[in-house]
Amino acid sequence: MMLLAQAEKAVQITVKLPKKQYEALKKYAAAKHLSMADIVRAFIQKGMSVEAYTEEIDFITSIIRQEIKVAIDGLSNRLAGLASKDLIMSAAAYYSTIAIITDLIDTNRYTTFREIEKKARQLAVEYMKMKLTDAEKLFLSGDAFEQNIERLRGGDADVSPDL
Numbered sequence: 050m051m052l053l054a055q056a057e058k059a060v061q062i063t064v065k066l067p068k069k070q071y072e073a074l075k076k077y078a079a080a081k082h083l084s085m086a087d088i089v090r091a092f093i094q095k096g097m098s099v100e101a102y103t104e105e106i107d108f109i110t111s112i113i114r115q116e117i118k119v120a121i122d123g124l125s126n127r128l129a130g131l132a133s134k135d136l137i138m139s140a141a142a143y144y145s146t147i148a149i150i151t152d153l154i155d156t157n158r159y160t161t162f163r164e165i166e167k168k169a170r171q172l173a174v175e176y177m178k179m180k181l182t183d184a185e186k187l188f189l190s191g192d193a194f195e196q197n198i199e200r201l202r203g204g205d206a207d208v209s210p211d212l
Contacts, residue, residue: 074088074089137176137177142169
């Protein structure tokens with residue numbers, strides 16, 4: 050146990066304990082061959098160390114949580130970006146596939162695959178900008194679907210040359 054250092058100035062305090070606690074403390078001091086004052090000082094020091102350790106752990110835990118949040122937020126944003134790109138490509142592939150199938154059936158068509166693909170990308174970007182409920186309505190609506198197929202067939206010349 051830690052004994053009071055001679056060079057350190059000591060201040061006396063009075064502490065009242067329940068009789069059972071006093072007897073247990075007295076018995077513990079005798080078993081350790083130390084004075085009750087040394088035992089009380091050691092317990093106080095140990096209690097203060099535990100309190101300081103707990104505060105440090107809370108501080109370190111908050112830093113770790115913050116760092117994990119920053120890392121997860123960055124990964125979440127990256128995954129969201131990748132998912133968006135994947136959805137655009139999926140929608141473009143969907144429209145291109147439908148257009149090609151339609152093109153094979155309609156032998157009077159002269160639209161090139163490059164034109165279909167440009168329009169399919171434009172439709173995919175428009176699709177990605179839609180709210181989820183609007184996108185569901187688009188796919189469930191036969192009229193909207195037919196309008197988009199007509200756009201792919203060359204009915205609309207609204208495709209930007211940048212696409």
